[in-house]
Amino acid sequence: MTIDRAAIDQSAELSDIEKLGLSFDSIDDQACALLGYQRTKQISRKSRKMWEAGNPRPLAREIKERKQDIISGAFLEIYQEYLPLRAALAGEEIKKVCDIGCGQGINDVFLFKDFSPTFTLIDIEQTDNQYHFWSDEGSGYASLASAQALLVANGCKNRMLRRSILTKHHGRRPGMGLTL
Ligand SMILES: C[S@@+](CC[C@H](N)C(=O)[O-])C[C@H]1O[C@@H](n2cnc3c(N)ncnc32)[C@H](O)[C@@H]1O
Structure with a gap:
C-alpha cells in the first residue's frame, strides 16, 4: 500500500468525525494531555517543548483553554490515517485486533x-x-x-478487551505482552 501523506491529510474533515457520533466523555484532562503528546500537531510548540523539558504545566493550561479542539484534532488526524486501513480491510471479517503502541485507543474506536x-x-x-x-x-x-474507558464509552464491552502494559525495560520483545 502506498501512503500519500498530503492526500491523507485531506481525506476527511471535522464534520466527518461529528457524523460518527462518538463519545469523548471519558477523556479527562490527563488523558487529553497524553493525546497531545501522542499527536503533537494538536498542541502548541511551547507546550510540547516545555513538556520535553519536564514541565507539564503549559500543556495543562492549554488543555483548560482548548481541550475539545485538541481532542477533535487528534480524532480527525487519526481518522484520516485510519481510512486507508479501513479500505484495505473492507470485506474482511476482523475478529481480533492487537494494537501495539495503541496510545489512547482512538484507532481502535474506529x-x-x-x-x-x-x-x-x-x-x-x-x-x-x-x-x-x-x-x-x-x-x-x-x-x-x-x-479502555474510551472504547467502553463508545460501545465496546469490557469482555472484548484485554490490556497489556509493557514496562520501560522494553528491550524484551513486545511479543511477550500478547494475550491473543
Ligand atoms: C505517536 S503515539 C501513537 C499512538 C496511537 N497508535 C495513535 O495512532 O495515535 C506512539 C505510542 O507508542 C507507544 N510506544 C512507544 N514505543 C513503544 C514500544 N516499544 N512498545 C509499545 N508501545 C510503544 C507510546 O507510548 C505511544 O503511546
Missing part, C-alpha cells in the same frame, strides 16, 4: 465501529524519557485504562 473485533491493547505507559527519544530506547506515554 476499528470497533466498523468491525467489532476483540482487542488486545499494548503500550508502554511511562518511561523516564519524554517524547520521541525512541530510536535507542523507546519512550512510553499512554494510559491503557483511558484507552
